[in-house]
Amino acid sequence: MSLGQPKQQSQPKQLQTKDGVSVASAVVRQNRRRRTGTEWAALVVTVLVAVVMGAPLLLVLLNAVKSPQDFADHGPLGLPTGIYLEGIKTFWEAVDFPRKVWNSVLISSLVAALGVLISVLNAYALGIGRIKGRMWVLVAFLLATIVPQEALLYPLYIMFKNIGLYDTVWAVVIVFVVIHGAFGTYLMASVFSAFPRELLEAAALDGANRRQILWRVVVPVCRPTLAVLAVFFFIWTWNEFLIPLSFLVSADNQTVQVGIATLQGERIMNVTTISASALLGIAPTLLFFLVFQRTLTRGLTAGAIK
Incomplete structure (x- = not known):
């Protein structure tokens, strides 16, 4: 041995x-x-x-x-x-490109922030609050995301004319917040419905009310998903063309996409200037995507709750 x-x-x-x-x-x-x-x-x-x-x-x-x-x-x-x-210089000066970029950044940022906020509040009531008729409400939000934008133009035009928001950035912001918020509500409701009840019950036993549970428990845990949703809302809004073209008439309020189309319609440009306009139009979006690439990766791979 x-x-x-x-x-x-x-x-x-x-x-x-x-x-x-x-x-x-x-x-x-x-x-x-x-x-x-x-x-x-x-x-x-x-x-x-x-x-x-x-x-x-x-x-x-x-x-x-x-x-x-x-x-x-x-x-x-x-x-x-x-x-x-x-x-590039010709296009930059012809459309007042810095102004167009600022308008696009302002509209896209407001839509991303407000859209995520509305999605969180709605999804908290539907996914965790479990209100009556939850399934029918989710179906209504899902149907709202597939309504063609062309069907909304005339009623929205009449409404914005009557309330004095026509040809303002707020008209576009309101439309996209509602459209993207409907998609965000449907998505986040499914995420919140799978939220661990143990965390909610533990927070309630510690004396937290519903508002504190939302902002101190639910939102921090789901922050990667919300960051991805905000990035998508920003990019989607930046690339939109039809609604900004319809509701932003003056050159001072137009976005980058509308400015490119307006210049091509009013002036005869050579191929190099058209290519320059396309390059400057996609450069901010590409830069934004590269900056927030890590946020997208973390949000898409986040699945564990610490």
């Missing part, structure tokens, strides 16, 4: 490598090496998809810095012989 004890004590030492890494970790690494071919195939597919999706953006960038003569000589796929910024 005494001869067998040293062997039993020496086994744990053999389960570790020189770097102090267990054999289990080494086995995991070996398994990962065996899947290298699959991982490389997935990487190649991802790169190809990224190239296909990024090719139009690269084409717009090339033509935005290309002179009209370069475009005539080499076509849209040719490389520019020099950096030509007159197209």
Whole structure:
């Protein structure tokens, strides 16, 4: 028996490598090496998809810095012989681009903030409060999200004319807050309905009222999901065209998308200026997405409650 004890004590030492890494970790690494071919195939597919999706953006960038003569000589796929910024300058000055960007940022930010707020309040009553007729209310919100915008233009035009909000940013903000808030309510109601009742009961036993439970328990836990919802509301509002075109008539209140369309309708522009307008139109959205990419990743992968 005494001869067998040293062997039993020496086994744990053999389960570790020189770097102090267990054999289990080494086995995991070996398994990962065996899947290298699959991982490389997935990487190649991802790169190809990224190239296909990024090719139009690269084409717009090339033509935005290309002179009209370069475009005539080499076509849209040719490389520019020099950096030509007159197209960007022409568009910048013609539409008062900083003003249009400010209007788009203001409208999109207000819609994102107010839309998330209304979604949270409505979803708290439907998902956690469990009001009577909850299912029918959710169906009504779902139907509101699929109503065509064209069907809303005339009644909204009459209403905004009567209350004096026509040709103001608040007209667009109100419309999109209601539209996006209906979708957010439907989404967050399903999230709140699966909220752990233990946390709610523990907060109630500690003396928290319904308002404190919402803002101190529910909202902090669901913050990643709410951040993703706010990012989506911002991007969706930024890219909207029909409703801002219908309710923002004056140039001082127009958004970036409306300004691009208005300039193309009023003036005869060359291809480089049109490409410059497209580049400047999508650049703020792309920058916003890159800044909040980590927020989107955290929100989409959040599922555990600490």
